[in-house]
Amino acid sequence: MDSELEVIEKNATLEINSCVSAGELDTIYLKYFSKTHGIITNLLKKLPSFTIEEKKTFGPKANQVQSDLKALIEKKRNLLINEQLQDPMIDMTYPLPAENAGYMHPINQVIEQMNSFFRYYGFSIGEGPEIETAEYNFRKLNLPEGHPATDLQDTLFINEPDLLLRTHTSSIESRILTDYEPPIRVVVPGKVYRNETASATNLAFFHQYQGFVVDKGITIQHLKGTLEAFHKFLFGNDVILRFRYKYYPEVSPGMGTDIQCTFCKGAGCTVCKFRGWIEVLGSGMIHYNTLKMCGIDPEVYSGFAFGMGLDRLVMNKFAIDDIRKLYGGGLIYI
Ligand SMILES: [Zn+2]
Structure with a gap:
């Protein structure tokens, strides 16, 4: 041993x-x-x-x-x-390689989440040009010449009066409705432009998220069901929604959607400006004239559309207090 x-x-x-x-x-x-x-x-x-x-x-x-x-x-x-x-080849004073600090922009993160929700429900993701014609941006959306929403003050023209930077993602809606046959089920995230002075709450460009469905027999109940599911996905199952009539030229009837303020539960606070409710999106049944001008027979087909601004939603979600920070180089969140 x-x-x-x-x-x-x-x-x-x-x-x-x-x-x-x-x-x-x-x-x-x-x-x-x-x-x-x-x-x-x-x-x-x-x-x-x-x-x-x-x-x-x-x-x-x-x-x-x-x-x-x-x-x-x-x-x-x-x-x-x-x-x-x-070892002479090892330099102990040599700085370490920088850690990879990159991550997806908060707006893109939210767009990705929304896209995955709508893909699950059979929507396609659409896109369109940021430089748009007045035809698709206004006329086909039931906004005839002289309509207040086509106010030259709000629109950034490239070549007045026909070529402009799109003022809303509805321009992609009118393109897709013109180019495709129903049934159509599409969401379009995109950058839009307005003639605004930059401030903590407004910029000359921002992001919208738009969705629309056209098929036979689509009713406002389909719209409400879709919006309910979408809001529960965004804000949680106990979100309280309020639908109310609101005028938008490209839809009829138009419907604004509010959520009960999650901070004060409707009692009123600075976040909801003491209204108890926060407006999240605009929606409605696509206007007879819009369908017609896009070449879809409104006697056979009907549809709904909804659209929302993304920037304020993202600012709330990530507690960013100034919209300009979203587009600056120093955006850091933890
Ligand atoms: Zn509140």
């Missing part, structure tokens, strides 16, 4: 001394001291079967070899670390 221990000690010492990396040392440590298959561990497990005499002589020796080898491994480990540090 003693000679076996001597052989083990000799071999282990040789192996430890010839190690060139900390990884190799770890392997050797496990080879001899692993709880399940370590050579010395296994040897010590035999101790109970020895006679008292054998235990007296072998026990202390085995323990000594064990602690000597462990000390040798540690010594060798320190030596390897020191050798590494002295």
